[in-house]
Amino acid sequence: MDLCDSQLPLVENEVLNLSDIGHDNEGCSSGYDSATELSGSDKESDTSISEKDPSPAEPEVMKYRSTQELCNTLQYIISLPDLCDVMFIVGEKRVPIYGMKAVLATRSRVFHNLILEAQRQSPVSKKSKKKSKQTPSLSNHIVIEISRYQPEDFREFVTFVHCGKVNINSTNVTGLYCAAAEFDLSDLKIACRDFTTKSIKKGNTTSILKSAKHYLPLHRAANKFVEKVHRYQKSLNG
Incomplete structure (x- = not known):
């Protein structure tokens, strides 16, 4: 399983190698740049201090950056329904x-x-207020129906959106790829392609194709994804 960390604007990580299975030179519209698994001390700490010698005319400045605790806090928040609004x-x-x-x-x-759109369809009125009193669990949340995903795959995707990191494996890569395509997170698409390329080279495609069956009838992106897997697999086999 590869850990792909999406790069926050304040963090300088290794740039992800582009996949061989059809990278389309998309920009990272989400504001994050995906990166492969961090190594060594970079994995343990996402904290850095940079100093520069001030010129005589400039005051001394130290830039301190720490994002790991922020990511952990966001991940904790989305595990608590009372602190969320969607x-x-x-x-x-x-x-x-x-x-x-x-x-x-x-x-x-x-x-x-x-x-x-969900807010427009749920106007504040006496009727909706009365209903919210009867269903307090929904009263503070915008409710959005997502019918075409496996719950665990979509949970991983939502975690990525909030925290900028995701565990990609052979059982969720198709779902994550479809979500990245639908919700326009091109950095995650690149990470999924990179993981899949490495899996194909190692001969580990059976579980990827098996899990893809959940998405083939529902997502156009899944059809393209599987086609690229078969095409790249065939090219490696000669």
Whole structure:
């Protein structure tokens, strides 16, 4: 399993190698640059101090950057429904997954539009107020139906949107790729392609294709993804 850390604007990480299975030179619209797994001390700490010799005319300045605790805090917040204001109802089993609209809307234009639309469809009125008293668990949340994803895959995706990091494996890579395509997070698409390319080279494609079956009838991106997997696999086999 590869840990792909999405790079916050304040963090300087190694640039992710582009995938061989159809990179389309997309920019990173989300504001994050994906990176491969950090090594050594970089994995343990995301804190850095940079100093420069001030000129005689400039005051002394020290820049201090620490993002790991911020990521951990955001991950903790989205695990607590009472601290969130968006609730996704995901899949056939209608699993609730929570997020913060300020983060979601600023990370993805698609999320921004979904949230605005959900707010328009839930006007504040006497009827809605009365209903919210009967269902207090929904009263403080914008509710958005997400029907075409496996709940655990979408939970990983929402975690990535908030925290900038995700564990990509053979069972969730197709779902993450579809979500990245639908919600326009091109850095995550590149990370999924990179993981898949490495898996194909190692001959580990069976579980990827098996998990992709959940998405093939529902997502155009899944069809393209599987086609690229087969095409790249065939090219390696000669």
